[in-house]
Amino acid sequence: xxxxxxxxxxxxxxxxxxxxAEVLRVVGEAIRPGIxxxxxxxxxxxxxxxxxxxxxxxxxxxxxxxICASVNDEIVHGIPSAKVVLRxxxxxxxxxxxxxxxWVGDNAWTYPxxxxxxxxxxxxxxxEACLYAGIAQAKSGNRLGDIGFAIQRTAEEAGxxxxxxxxxxxxxxxxxxxxxxxxxxxxxxxxxxxxxMVLAIEPMINAGTxxxxxxxxxxxxxxxxxxxxxxxxxxxxxxxxxxxVITIEPGHPKPL
Ligand code: MG
Numbered sequence: 001x002x003x004x005x006x007x008x009x010x011x012x013x014x015x016x017x018x019x020x021a022e023v024l025r026v027v028g029e030a031i032r033p034g035i036x037x038x039x040x041x042x043x044x045x046x047x048x049x050x051x052x053x054x055x056x057x058x059x060x061x062x063x064x065x066x067i068c069a070s071v072n073d074e075i076v077h078g079i080p081s082a083k084v085v086l087r088x089x090x091x092x093x094x095x096x097x098x099x100x101x102x103w104v105g106d107n108a109w110t111y112p113x114x115x116x117x118x119x120x121x122x123x124x125x126x127x128e129a130c131l132y133a134g135i136a137q138a139k140s141g142n143r144l145g146d147i148g149f150a151i152q153r154t155a156e157e158a159g160x161x162x163x164x165x166x167x168x169x170x171x172x173x174x175x176x177x178x179x180x181x182x183x184x185x186x187x188x189x190x191x192x193x194x195x196x197m198v199l200a201i202e203p204m205i206n207a208g209t210x211x212x213x214x215x216x217x218x219x220x221x222x223x224x225x226x227x228x229x230x231x232x233x234x235x236x237x238x239x240x241x242x243x244x245v246i247t248i249e250p251g252h253p254k255p256l
Contacts, residue, residue: 148185
């Protein structure tokens with residue numbers, strides 16, 4: 001069942017969304033060659049708790065971290081580790097969220113570590129474009145397939161591929177609510193979008209094949225061909241006025 005939110009509930013979700021965006025920025029600013037993903041995780045947890053929030057990921061399904069940290073060919077769900085040291089030229093996806101007043105925020109971004117190759121820089125740009133193409137379709141009267149179609153078209157026209165097995169989701173008091181929000185699809189197909197839906201839209205875009213494989217820890221997901229992958233996510237409310245990004249800091253230059 002899709003749980004629609006009232007406009008006052010959407011307002012209430014903005015505190016969790018703002019803190020989620022802040023922690024993502026703070027972690028992003030700490031990324032540099034030589035830092036470990038465990039150090040990034042500690043920065044995130046400390047920041048979230050200092051603002052009175054609860055790390056949404058920590059303990060979720062047994063996940064040990066406050067962030068997922070996925071490097072290069074790792075797509076999602078990388079467990080923060082003292083053994084993973086970032087190097088110049090890597091890309092790293094950080095997925096994190098916070099719970100405030102019982103509401104959950106969820107967002108992700110992929111960052112370059114120092115200077116990256118032209119291919120990786122292009123993948124980063126395409127992944128970000130996919131996210132915004134999807135968000136632009138999050139309007140009442142559209143259908144779920146319109147979001148996935150826009151993302152898939154943006155990725156494939158650029159020669160990239162869309163991960164199929166992992167998708168976006170509804171979000172509210174729980175991190176994962178209905179519906180699933182695939183990053184691929186057909187125009188005008190699927191669930192009718194309505195005001196009051198709050199969705200985590202989160203394209204995972206691969207440079208090579210869309211196929212994935214699981215890591216040995218039961219969490220980590222990698223590309224099957226070892227080529228890099230990016231992940232961009234925002235929590236978005238569908239309102240009468242159009243899509244509203246919830247995971248955003250006030251004054252952000254790109255409101256959508
Ligand atoms: Mg998510």
